[in-house]
Amino acid sequence: MRITDHEIPGGKDAHLRINVAGLPSGTEIHINVHVYRSKKPGPCVLLLGGMHGDEVNGVEIVRRVVASKALKSLQKGSVIAIPLLNVYGFINFSRSVRDGKDVNRSFPGTKNGSLASRVAYLMSKEILPHIDYGVDFHTGGSTIHNFPQLRVTKDDARALELAQIFSPPIILKNRPIPKSHRLHAYRSGKPILVFEGGESLRIDEDSIQTGIQGIHRILNHEGMLSMPMDQAESKVYDxxxxxxxxxxxxxxxxxxxxxxxxxxxxxxxxxxxxxxxxxxxxxxxxxxxxxxxxxxxxxxxxxxxxxxx
Missing domain, CATH: 2.40.50.100 (RNA polymerase II/Efflux pump adaptor protein, barrel-sandwich hybrid domain)
Structure with a gap:
């Protein structure tokens, strides 16, 4: 597996700091990418947080999973974990990047476009080609509290199967937003489950625990981790x-x-x-x-x- 200039062989882990931009002060902005690889072949799963900088529950879900070190014991396959994609939005308590553009409306992105487009291009070029599927963790927008839920693309049977393994309280089947990460990945044959839970800029422990448990269920089902968990009941809505x-x-x-x-x-x-x-x-x-x-x-x-x- 090669991401930017880094080669990560099977059986090795890596913490990459990928430069995406810089502040006017001269401070460089990096995205932290954690890669875990077993020697035994298996699926590659993406865990993504912070597509929108103010959606802190998604950031915290992926951060806790990385910090727990459970991913260092993969029995097969690979995991790419990115706790915070939109660093600019995060440090400015904002959904968007500095110029007001939304990363999740900028896919597949361009190498020399706006900052949002460049971040989307990084994901499209360096991350998505490696994965089989992923979970994109979000939080409700400003002042909106979302009950923990997964959103899956209508008519994507594999996404629905994965969502039922994840076992959130709610699974909502809908159409992806134009130029979104989920739509771009779907067109490449890679299901993306979109998790929603809590409210922006507010930590919601129930949502965080639902997200962490869902990750464990999927990785356990794939035989990538040995962390048996009971399946929860999910209600599916169309x-x-x-x-x-x-x-x-x-x-x-x-x-x-x-x-x-x-x-x-x-x-x-x-x-x-x-x-x-x-x-x-x-x-x-x-x-x-x-x-x-x-x-x-x-x-x-x-x-x-x-x-x-």
Whole structure:
């Protein structure tokens, strides 16, 4: 296996620091890539965190797995673990890189493009060719709390099989976003499971433990680690819908992520600070709330709930 100028033979581990850019101060920016290789052939699995710099639960999941040193005892195959891809976003508490572009809307990237495009190009050229599949760990966006879940590409039977081995509480089948890491990998025949859990810039221990246990289940199933774990029950959903604020004001939530709801059920009340009237926000369908907003101050059109069905 060769990544940039580094050759990593079977039976060896490596910690690579790949330069991607620099700060105006002259400080170099590196991405830490941890590579673990058994002498025995087997699948190569990618564990990726921090595609968006503020999504700290994904960073922490991969960091803990690397820090545990469990991957140093691979019985077969290889693991490429990247706890933090978007270093710029991380140090600036931001989803994006310095110029405001989203790495996960920049694939496959270009060698001489924007910083986001260059990071995507690094993944496309140096990492994706080596892997058989991967898990891309994300966290809910600003003020949005996601219940632990995996998102898999519709009609990708292998991705669904891997997701069921991972055993999160929720598996959502949907279409990949254009120019995303998942879509680019899918077109190359490499399934990517997208994990979502918690809220950006907030550590959520339940989400972290769900992610770590899922990694262990997959690697144990592949015979790469000997860490037997019970399978958890996953509910599979084929569609989802965002419920948005019809008015501005202060919102009081009646339900939260993880709760089942019925069509017509009141999910929240929005209180108008001028008229002091309240408006009920009702569920458009039966389903499970897989995300809710934590910011009580909302404007018309703001996302309040994500409902899977």
């Amino acid at each position: 569609s989802s819908k965002w419920v948005r604020a019809s008015k501005a004001g202060l919102v009081n939530l009646m339900v939260r992520a993880g709760h089942g709801v019925r069509k017509g059920e009141v999910l929240a009340y929005i209180h108008d600070l001028g008229t002091l009237k309240r408006t009920g926000i009702k569920s458009p369908k039966d389903g499970l709330v897989i995300a809710h907003v934590n910011n009580p101050v909302v404007s018309r059109g703001d996302a309040l709930f994500h409902i899977a069905s």
